[in-house]
Amino acid sequence: MRNHPYDHRWRERWDRKQKKREQRLKRMRRDWNYRWRLRHRWHQRWHHQQRRFKHSLGARLIAIFVVLACTSSILLWAAMRSPDVLLLCVIGLLGVIGTAFGLIRHMVRPLHALALGADAFRRGEFSHRVPVIHGDEIGDLAMRFNQMAADIQAMLDGKRALLLAISHELRSPLTRARLHAELVGEGESRDALLLELAQMRDLITALLESERLGGGHSALQLSDCDLAELAREQAQPGVELHIEPDLQPLRLDRLRVQLCLRNLVQNALRHNDATRGAVQLSLARDGSGVRLTVRDFGPGVPPDALQQLGQPFYRPDAARTRHDGGVGLGLCLCRLVAEAHGSRLDMRNAEPGFEVSLTLR
Template identity: 30%
Template sequence: MGIKRLRYWLSSLTGQVIMVALFALVLIQLVGIQIYRMEREATLGLVNSRFTLQRLVSVTRLLNQSPPALHDEILRASRSETLHLRLETSQPLPDERSARFEHIVRSKLDYPEPLAIHISAEHNPRRVHRPPWMHPHHRPPHHRHPPRPDIRLQGGIELADGRWLNFTSLSDREVPGWSAKAVLSFILLAALLTGLMIWLLQRTTRPLKELAQQAERLGRGDKAEPIAETGPREIRDTLTAFNRMQNRLDRFVSDRTRMLAAISHDLRTPITTLQLRCEFLPDGEDKQKIQQGLKRMEQMLNATLQFAREDGLSEPIRNLDLPSLLQSLCDDLQDNGHDVTLCEPAAVIYRGRPSALRRALQNLLDNGVKYGGKVQVRLATTPEQVQIQIRDFGPGIPEAQQEEVFKPFTRLDSARNLEDGSIGLGLAIARTLIHQHGGTLLLGNHPQGGLLVRITLPH
């Protein structure tokens, strides 16, 4: 159930925007940290280089002013994890000398020109596993596993006694890890961003949810009040267009109903006049045929008016017990001597128009017992929809004509011998009423014979 909810949330606009925002936040944080590390290394490298040069100047002055017996102690006290100092009789010439650093040291020492200063700076230092310059008996305090440094500066400064103070400067470039404060700040920032976006998106999508609900109600023929036009400008424009469309549809249906009612009223007068005139005709076959034709016209006129009014639209929606409704319809037909069976119906409470559904199902069951004899009804339900199947055991309907029977006044006498007085509106009315509930009504021939009516109603 949790996975389904997560998938549903991720498929929503809110979920997708939040996921994109969090991904962008993580990406920005990672890029920012990488930029910070690069700038930090460059800054620390410059600071360490200047600090190393300052220490070299101080050690050089101290060595030049101290007796040779103290030089080893001075070097031992001046060494550190990032600076190796040693006194040698020669100085290995560096590959590339740094005139800038040499000038800085010479200006601070005020060295006479004969004394040499050789310094090189490596901008792409290689990694070393352990500082090779460390004294064999030296163990840095508080560092069980010393960091892996990079060579920055190396070279030598000639002392007054002719010896060389050779040095190698190292710099720790270990990348700092994620601290607890950094993780906490990132979580707080992500939570704040998520909360703000949820609030904004819910405020933005709430009118869209109302629009979806209103469209569903409109598709089921349920009249409702116009949607409040709130939210961003684009959503307000959409809601305005939907309200305008709903008003136009209402006017169209009302105008059509009034027009058909007026036509029906106007046609009743000439039909009644013709019936009266027909009474004065001499008895015979012609008079009988004319009367049958007029009666037929009156039946069609009444059925047309009933079909156009769509009585189900004015009926309120409420909860109804579908199994009980089907069982009552089957019991009524059984009382009249028809073989109608409701097979193991599922328990379903459905929100709909009871009279409209009863009328639609009654028309389908009546057609089944008229033209198929025996009828079986099945009721099943899923989380998304209700399914009703009505099967008769008659000759069925050719596949090419299964859609034609839904047209008003269509009679397939070759497939089903309709009784006198039937005008071919039963299936059309049934499909209209099912469509008003947002459902579908399809016909098909059963593999074992007979017609199978399949009704699908959304929950």
């Protein structure tokens, strides 16, 4: 039967079929999206747990112990069931234990790098960086170590810059104060004022020199230097020289070594007991270098203070009182000069007296 042109029932049926088809497709599409999101969410959780497992050192150690225990149990059970495979089980067990040991050693290997970094920071080498080997908790600790070292280095650089700026700014008013003091009439007050100003000048000079020497070998101006000639410049009452003949010249910073030698001799003279003997200044060959030694016969230094000698502004007041002079920068400058030349300042009680020595090459 042919549809009438004005009969719209067939169009309604067609629209209902189309609507059902669209609803079915939408439902299928919705189900597919849901399954895709569910699968994607499962993958995300899996990767998240995997990252947590790789980051956690404890979780990996527990996993190794669980695998080791399970494998060992299986091998022992197999050995008990069949004595013929006992040797193979023992070999397999030893192999599993060796593999577990190697994995654990690989995971805790960064701890050795952290120990080396801690030793470097204790020595003041804040330019040292701990290598980040693994991206786990130990790796995070290594990054925190490096960040701490960078922060401390920045703080020290800021302190040095501030100290240098203050020291430079103090030089001008100190020079003007000294000129005004020299115009004062002669007397005890004038002499005391000039002495105080001289001590302030020496303090500022020592501060500037210590900051320059903080750069190490790069701060030196090396040239051929005759240590015997520098030692003879320190010849004065109360000082005995003991110099080996024919000492070879060395590549040194003459002014810095002269400063170091002068500070050591003045420090020894300040604390020497002349009734026991004069200050001993010695130069002797030490392999390819020359060993410089300065000894006094004073009261010495308390044993618990030896480790702190050479630190800025440190004074062992139990043995050396404030009226003896000095601000605690003399030995610090000597230590910096020795370290800049690749040497080390050795200080010890000589019983009686105190001895300081260093080897220059």
